[in-house]
């Protein structure tokens with residue numbers, strides 16, 4: 001919807017039978033410039049830039065079926081997660097499946113519903129190739145969608161993935177009635193964890209302090225629009241949660257636990273989110289464990 005401000009857009013999905021208004025985005029009609037119902041092969045062949053809006057755990061499966069149609073294009077992933085099987089982000093999956101493509105990541109604080117309504121939004125466009133990054137920044141910015149550019153793909157995609165884990169923790173805090181002060185503590189210590197792991201994996205710390213890290217962390221930990229926050233809030237309140245809802249932070253917490261073990265990096269909040277999401281620890285026990293860790297310098 002947003003990109004159609006710049007020209008025609010083809011929207012492909014397994015099911016676009018809903019017509020011009022997607023029930024998941026009520027009140028937003030697709031503009032004339034958005035064409036749906038296209039054949040993926042023909043649409044991909046005609047495009048030079050393709051955005052892939054798939055959850056992190058489903059991207060590899062999609063690429064297994066369709067990578068040949070995408071190679072050689074400018075590919076932009078919106079996924080915010082770490083693939084649990086390979087312990088990598090979307091850019092590595094894309095780079096491996098489509099070696100001739102220019103791979104980029106579009107990430108930052110942005111609920112789909114806000115963007116579709118035309119509300120002002122700022123995001124990070126990360127691409128290791130400066131020429132392709134610059135071209136994409138200009139092609140994908142609109143008067144209300146402002147993209148900042150970076151070559152730090154690792155930092156941008158880890159910021160987007162890891163903030164979902166911390167958002168679950170923030171939701172647990174609120175759901176369990178532990179208060180706003182405890183949430184601020186979880187956000188801050190969670191941000192320290194995010195930065196530590198990302199830098200260890202090659203990210204630049206300033207990327208984590210930008211829109212794709214701190215920016216999205218702030219949004220996701222404070223808004224009930226976030227599915228990760230709502231999932232955590234349900235966990236904290238011992239309420240049911242719709243299992244069909246995409247909650248990237250749950251699988252990513254498990255991936256972080258595996259990565260932190262491999263790297264010998266302490267990630268206490270993420271480790272606790274992984275155990276909470278799997279039902280391996282009660283909220284009371286999780287809080288007690290986090291609060292009783294050895295006292296240390298900030």
Ligand SMILES: NC(=O)C1=CN([C@@H]2O[C@H](COP(=O)(O)OP(=O)(O)OC[C@H]3O[C@@H](n4cnc5c(N)ncnc54)[C@H](OP(=O)(O)O)[C@@H]3O)[C@@H](O)[C@H]2O)C=CC1
Pocket residue numbers: 013014015053054055056058061062078079080081110111112113245246248
């Ligand atoms: N929603 C948001 O506000 C934002 C989401 N993101 C990130 O973008 C990614 C996608 O999120 P979102 O769109 O909300 O996720 P949803 O779960 O809402 O939608 C996922 C979409 O992927 C499609 N899909 C899954 N597997 C395949 C496949 N093999 N072939 C074709 N289509 C497939 C699904 O199709 P079907 O309906 O047919 O199952 C569905 O349309 C996530 O990583 C998320 O964190 C980033 C910023 C904002």
Ligand SMILES: O=C(CO)COP(=O)(O)O
Pocket residue numbers: 080108109110111164167216219220225226227228229246248
């Ligand atoms: O990434 C998002 C906002 O930037 C969307 O967050 P949720 O997946 O938690 O809804």
